[in-house]
Amino acid sequence: MNEKGVVMTGDLLQNLDKLHTTDMGAERIRRNLDLQTSNVVGWCKAFVEQADVIIGQGKNWYVYGRGLVVTINAKSFTVITAHPIKCKVRVMRESDYACLPEFLYQAIFIPEGAAVPTREIINDPQIFVYIKAFGSQPGDLGVVAEQDGQIVGAAWTRIIPAFGHINDDIPELAISILPDFRGYGIGSKMLNRLFKVLRDNGYTRTSLSVQKDNPAVRFYERLGYRITEEKLDHVGHEDFIMIKDLGGSRSVKRARI
Numbered sequence: 001m002n003e004k005g006v007v008m009t010g011d012l013l014q015n016l017d018k019l020h021t022t023d024m025g026a027e028r029i030r031r032n033l034d035l036q037t038s039n040v041v042g043w044c045k046a047f048v049e050q051a052d053v054i055i056g057q058g059k060n061w062y063v064y065g066r067g068l069v070v071t072i073n074a075k076s077f078t079v080i081t082a083h084p085i086k087c088k089v090r091v092m093r094e095s096d097y098a099c100l101p102e103f104l105y106q107a108i109f110i111p112e113g114a115a116v117p118t119r120e121i122i123n124d125p126q127i128f129v130y131i132k133a134f135g136s137q138p139g140d141l142g143v144v145a146e147q148d149g150q151i152v153g154a155a156w157t158r159i160i161p162a163f164g165h166i167n168d169d170i171p172e173l174a175i176s177i178l179p180d181f182r183g184y185g186i187g188s189k190m191l192n193r194l195f196k197v198l199r200d201n202g203y204t205r206t207s208l209s210v211q212k213d214n215p216a217v218r219f220y221e222r223l224g225y226r227i228t229e230e231k232l233d234h235v236g237h238e239d240f241i242m243i244k245d246l247g248g249s250r251s252v253k254r255a256r257i
């Protein structure tokens with residue numbers, strides 16, 4: 001730890017030889033991960049070396065990789081537990097709105113080999129409209145995914161004059177997951193929850209726009225979206241407009257979150 005008590009990732013990587021666990025810890029980890037090895041500590045050391053991301057939070061390190069998370073006490077270097085990533089998905093609260101700029105930025109598709117845009121890109125009015133004064137209009141609905149107290153993903157809808165707008169009865173989706181947490185089913189879990197929130201608020205359809213070459217097109221199709229239109233967006237990208245039928249009939253209930 002540094003003098004402010006903040007856990008530094010480097011401390012863990014430089015002290016791997018100090019990793020240890022209890023007999024109960026080893027048994028728990030073997031059981032949770034269905035590990036066949038008797039050398040649980042050796043397995044954990046290799047896992048830390050190959051981790052996608054290590055987050056120091058409170059008194060622990062959380063080490064993520066291959067859809068798993070290993071929890072290590074930062075003071076004693078004891079491996080406490082390990083389990084598959086299991087994000088909690090919940091309805092977005094007003095206190096979560098502060099994270100929307102980050103998730104809006106993460107939602108921007110960067111084709112392979114293309115330059116990574118700076119964060120200022122979200123100030124483009126055509127992009128900023130997805131979060132401007134969020135929570136103030138009907139159709140402003142959302143969910144977040146939380147892992148060990150950290151928000152790692154967000155999905156939200158709005159009825160705004162944006163690119164995927166169809167009409168005022170169809171809220172348009174925006175979604176992203178932090179890069180190290182993609183591909184573990186968190187997006188699917190968030191969307192299924194958001195569909196329920198939309199239905200509970202009386203909506204029967206939701207729309208989106210997505211660049212044709214974004215792998216997320218497959219993800220949306222798997223979740224029941226269908227392509228309804230193809231068009232060029234404001235900067236000339238080829239996009240699909242997609243719609244998902246949520247089932248049920250439209251009611252007038254329009255509570256806000």
Ligand SMILES: CC(C)(COP(=O)(O)OP(=O)(O)OC[C@H]1O[C@@H](n2cnc3c(N)ncnc32)[C@H](O)[C@@H]1OP(=O)(O)O)[C@@H](O)C(=O)NCCC(=O)NCCS
Binds near residue numbers: 178188209218
């Ligand atoms: C799209 C996204 C929200 C999906 O969430 P997820 O938790 O990764 O998705 P799941 O694990 O439930 O499903 C995996 C699917 O997500 C998509 N996906 C996975 N990694 C991705 C990535 N880096 N970028 C875009 N889509 C990705 C793929 O379609 C994948 O399905 P496949 O394995 O059949 O190719 C997430 O990957 C993401 O944030 N991507 C970058 C931002 C983005 O493209 N947002 C959509 C803008 S329209």
